[in-house]
Amino acid sequence: MGVRGAGGARRPLPLHGTGLTLALRPAVPRTPPPAPPEETAAQDWQPTRALGRALLLIGLLLVAAALFGRVDLVVLAVPFAVSVAWGLSRRPTAVPGLRLATSEEYATEGSSLTTTLTMANRDVVAYDIAIARTQHSAWLDLTAEGSGAKPDRPVVAALDRNEAAAVVLAGPAKRWGRHSIGPAAAVAAACGGLLACRAVVTGSLGFKVFPVTDPFAAEDAMPRAAGLVGQHRSRRQGEGGELAGVRVFGPGDRLRRIDWRTTLRTQQLHVARTLSDRDADVVLVLDLLAEAGTSGGTGGASSVMDITVRASAAIAEHYLTVGDRISMIEYGSSARRLRPASGRRQYMTALEWLLDVSSRQVVRTPGESRMSEAISPNALVVVMTPLLDARSADMVAGLARAGRSVVTVDTLPPGLVPTVTGPWTSSALGIWQLERANTIGQLREHGVPVVAWAGAGSLDLVLRDVARMAGRAQGARR
Template sequence: MIRRPTPRLVGYAAIVALGAYGAVTLDRIALLALIAPFAVWLAFGLATAAPPELEITSRLDKERTAEGEEVLFEAEVLCRGRVGWLELQLELPGQLECDIPGGRIRVRPRRGDAQTLTWRLRPRRWGAYRFGPVLVLAQDRAGLLRYSARLGEPARLRVYPAFERLRQLVPPARTQLFAGNRIARRHGEGIEFADIRGFTAGDRVRRINWRATARTGVPHVNDFHLERNADVILFVDSFADLGLDQESVLSLAVRAAVALADGYLGERDRVGVVGFGGVLRWLLPGMGPRHFYRVVESLLDTQVVTSYAWRAIDVIPPRVLPPAATILAITPLLDPRTLGALADLHHRGFDLVVLEIAPERFLPRSGRGVDPLALRLWGLLRVARRRSLQRAGLIVLEWPEGVALETLLAQAREYRRFARRSVA
């Protein structure tokens, strides 16, 4: 521990020295009597001062939690020395709420007894947090010496985002080769009826459609759709963020991405992630419950990193973007680099759906400091970007305030159905 004398030690010693000097030189015993309490304080304080000899063991009751759920941070304090009082401070990131003001606890430990102190933490926002060890300040009984150190173990807490369960998703336009819950366009073994066709060598007898065969006099068989899975890539734009920590564009984008990952993995699809921003991150497509946690863990590290590098989509490894994958892009369309990347993906033939988070809701409510003309221009710029994507044939859905993700996905389904009809 680092030991430092407090201003009290130096100050009281100066008062005692000054008083004693005055008493001797002026021959006045009253001056000695005046400084006597300070001398007694110094003498008692120095006589009883000793290093605190602290041992602190700290731990979190769980390493992973969800937004808004309570987590306990416990520190067991064992003091073998003599301490006047002890201040333990847990320096926390701003997104972690603590039931103790300032995260500080002042206690008087008993010598040789272990004391357990508890901080109740409540994360307001998803993310990967690291905090601790505990900052300990100790003073001797008279407050003449101060000891400080960081004791205990640092804690790591991963907070998973709270997300809405989606009942219906945007069906991918194309399917892959693996078995799944999606009805493929190709015919083969399955349970979903597709068509009736003439019998060919190798067809199973049980597939013969007896009515059609009797009516035409030629053997006919039922054809079925294959049941396959799809590849879904979640494209999260992290070039820019707007809003407060717990409610921001990026925060909403990550929550939506987790909800979509949960929904598609539940449908036995393969889900991959591309974090497109100052730092480019990706996760290869995978499936299963374990992969859901991989997706969430990869999204937890999403943050805005300032970079002026012009990133194109070709820096992403080809395996991350498998052919015929459906890409769901979640973006506020604030950065033109995202626009270029989306257009590039569309030109490569990927099935692309853009969920545009309307960032206006994250602007300050008071509107103070925001020029209305600048705000209007900013809005028009985003409209122009959206229109340019729509003109290119992309599905771009604006996500305004108060609309659930499920509703937005329903719009995407309707849009796709309408587009098919209009093409036909």
């Protein structure tokens, strides 16, 4: 695993345990680095207010000593003069080196991430004080190894010349999504605090934190298996492993299909009938019109988006493992789509696609016709929706009317209560719950099963119903 970093200094990478250093061939002829011009160094390091105060006090005391002829005032100025003379005798020229590095690029919820913040003094003058600070996403629970301090506090250290200090930040990622550590910033003061350098800022490191998938399995048949290969028992007879019955041998039957036991019993050639094994298209529609509930990260409460993303990842993982094609569609502001594909690569693509899922209130949503046109008639459509917006129920009903096999997963977290309460809250909540139950009942009447997400086996019961309905004759739409 490589080392990623963000920082100002480029240096050879040490290969741990080998004592070697990875040196890369330069693309252009090597030239000695130009020495920083004196003006640049002067711009990097500026006098502090302490230097101004020291000079002002020295001036006042000496002028007063000259005016009033008092040698004691000269003595009072001596420590200030000595400190300025000593401090400015050797001035710093280089700004501190700052680097953020990590060995991880992605993780899953709950797993640990490690980042090292390194601050180095590359100057010939010691830094009396060097201050480094970084920031990170709220869902990264990082602490400094050793001290246990949170990295939201600045770290102050004294650095001798050619000395470096490192802070190792480690901790778990508590929620899925794209998170970052950085940018980090550092400042330093030298010469007894008389000079301070400009702030040095690094870039930030991005991390992909993939959702933890609840264990999910669906044993029942797909409503309409589509391809010619796969693991699903289809409703059509053909080459496969699932026994569908025994019939009398006919012209064209293969000899290896002869069922010898029945043939011997009946004294007539019989062949075994099997159902063909086929793959299927699964389309996951993610309703992003509304967010509800509080997200507590791993081990905490789940919001609508959490349930949507984790359930989608689990369903995608299951069907991709058995060789099906998965595609995803956002029902919300951006209406993103993930093209259908199968395999391990599609699983990683789907996980990355899910990282960018976010809820946003929108006025216009994709039309019902556009949604159903984008979905294959043979696909199993799994809609993840909290049914908080009337347009979501309309979309689901529209897909069902267009002849798609639709299963609705209710992603509303259980036990949700309004955050703002009033005298009419309980009554209003009761009415809203009745309306929602009514909507769910209407969807069921349209042949759309609605099931709350409960991990493994969530869809088994409803998939059986959907498969049964897919087998019946469909009436033509007017």
